[in-house]
């Protein structure tokens with residue numbers, strides 16, 4: 001039930017965070033703070049290096065990855081167990097200096113495949129605030145279906161309190177379009 005430690009994702013490499021990534025991750029967050037603060041609940045305050053070290057070291061069941069571009073921290077993404085037993089939710093952020101290069105799309109596409117390859121995973125979700133156009137473009141461009149828009153807690157300053165829930169489901173065995181001649 002564990003996705004790979006490293007996943008090639010087109011222009012970037014996804015790799016599980018390691019303790020030694022903390023300084024580069026902390027700098028990437030600080031450099032992009034104004035870009036992350038409106039949308040990411042964990043970017044309420046500028047983190048100290050010690051806080052970033054703690055986040056990386058904290059044990060947990062989720063699968064958190066760094067996005068690396070030529071060895072540089074370009075962002076972060078992950079697969080999260082917070083929507084039920086057979087569901088993984090994808091989250092992502094990209095450092096401002098690497099925005100609009102297709103990295104979030106590449107990361108979310110690779111994580112979608114990795115999640116649906118895990119035994120028992122039937123569905124992958126991407127949730128984003130209704131006003132977060134950049135984030136919504138990611139699942140839309142990957143062929144996710146907008147399942148619903150629902151009230152949600154406001155956890156970051158730009159959030160409206162309404163979340164889009166984008167969904168991709170595992171195709172049933174044998175359903176490769178042949179049933180719709």
Ligand SMILES: CC(C)(COP(=O)(O)OP(=O)(O)OC[C@H]1O[C@@H](n2cnc3c(N)ncnc32)[C@H](O)[C@@H]1OP(=O)(O)O)[C@@H](O)C(=O)NCCC(=O)NCCS
Nearest residue numbers: 039092093094099100101102103104105128134135137141
């Ligand atoms: C949302 C975010 C991860 C997008 O990352 P990115 O690497 O720049 O996105 P990509 O380059 O992969 O682009 C993916 C799609 O989003 C679109 N997009 C990216 N930034 C956009 C913007 N600011 N406004 C509108 N569309 C945007 C791209 O055009 C592309 O769509 P296409 O494939 O139809 O052309 C990035 O802006 C970010 O980190 N934002 C702050 C944190 C955040 O909001 N995280 C998500 C919380 S749910």
